[in-house]
Amino acid sequence: MDQKALLIFNPKSGSDSISLEELSERIAMHLKQAELSIFQTTGENDADKIRKEINKHNPNLLLVAGGDGTVKLVAESLQAQLPIAILPLGSANGLAKCLGIDLLEDGLEALRHLKVKNVDGIDINGELCLHLADFGFNANLIEKFEEQGTRGMMGYIKSSFSQIFETEPYRYLIKTKDENWEVSTRMLLIANGDRFGTGAIVNPGGSLDDGKFELITLDVERLEHLFEVGKSLVSGETPIGESMKIWKLDSCKIENLDQVNFQIDGELKGQPEEVSVHIQAARFQFVVK
Missing domain, CATH: 2.60.200.40 (Tumour Suppressor Smad4)
Structure with a gap:
């Protein structure tokens, strides 16, 4: 099956470390022959916009380039279960580290194999x-x-x-x-x-x-x-x-x-x-x- 990936990029996370253009090129090197769509967060109604992008492109893989807050935003936007690959760009990236993704290079390398792990969530006051x-x-x-x-x-x-x-x-x-x-x-x-x-x-x-x-x-x-x-x-x-x-x-x-x-x-x-x-x-x- 052809890979259809949607990249959610937070330009405010690690914006000095890598540009969207460079990141897209590096994703293409690791995720070969995949159709890649891109959405940039703005801080305004991002959750609704992400849901619309998912419905529009119907991806079978989500790429999240940002920190813990961006990952959480995407996870909360999901209406059905989709694999999420973290490309850490934030200052701490705690969840990524728990998954063995310490650096951006680790996140990109993980795209070659796409090993998926089930992860629990915690509901705290909704x-x-x-x-x-x-x-x-x-x-x-x-x-x-x-x-x-x-x-x-x-x-x-x-x-x-x-x-x-x-x-x-x-x-x-x-x-x-x-x-x-x-x-x-x-x-x-x-x-x-x-x-x-x-x-x-x-x-x-x-x-x-x-x-x-x-x-x-x-x-x-x-x-x-x-x-x-x-x-x-x-x-x-x-x-x-x-x-x-x-x-x-x-x-x-x-x-x-x-x-x-x-x-x-x-x-x-x-x-x-x-x-x-x-x-x-x-x-x-x-x-x-």
Whole structure:
């Protein structure tokens, strides 16, 4: 069957690294004899426009050139399951890294084989989460970036080390169908993927296709906790100690008792009083390396 591919290109993601013309040429080299259509996002009604482009061209493959936000936009626009290939151009590209697509070169090389993996989604108060959502520490960093205009990995890493000790623990009530319990933590993470966009592994043993999400508390109160967490972030080994606790769930509700900042896939969502979280098993298909 002839390959019909639709490229969704975000010109605001990595616009200095590669032009649309160059990217199209490189796609053609890796995705030989494919009919390629192109749509550029504008920031205005993109979801509706993407749906119309899909209906117009009837592709059997979607290419997404952008960051996590662009990937999420395309995934939310789908009315039927189509394989999605990520060509990472954003500053972090967390979901791509979870799929083994660290660089643009990896995304292009994956087009040669088109190996497809089922990927779960997480429904959080009716909104899609593909990668990670959290209360507290990381959401506070994102708020700081938006206020100060900080961008890039070095800015993230520097802010992380300063704020990880400054953030106070916050209280949350976790409610499942079987039990309720309260936690006090600096960061409460809802994880589909296993790592941050930096590549740091925050969800050891996490999987995008196991029909579960992980609820993770992350705390650094003493220097020994910093070593525990640091080892986990690099090696992917679950730390032995009090710095990290993990629960594997398919649904829960979380009461935000101290009205803490919340983010989904890098986008701030205010300070919700409660969020309802449900797994959506094998909702999407993504091309992996």
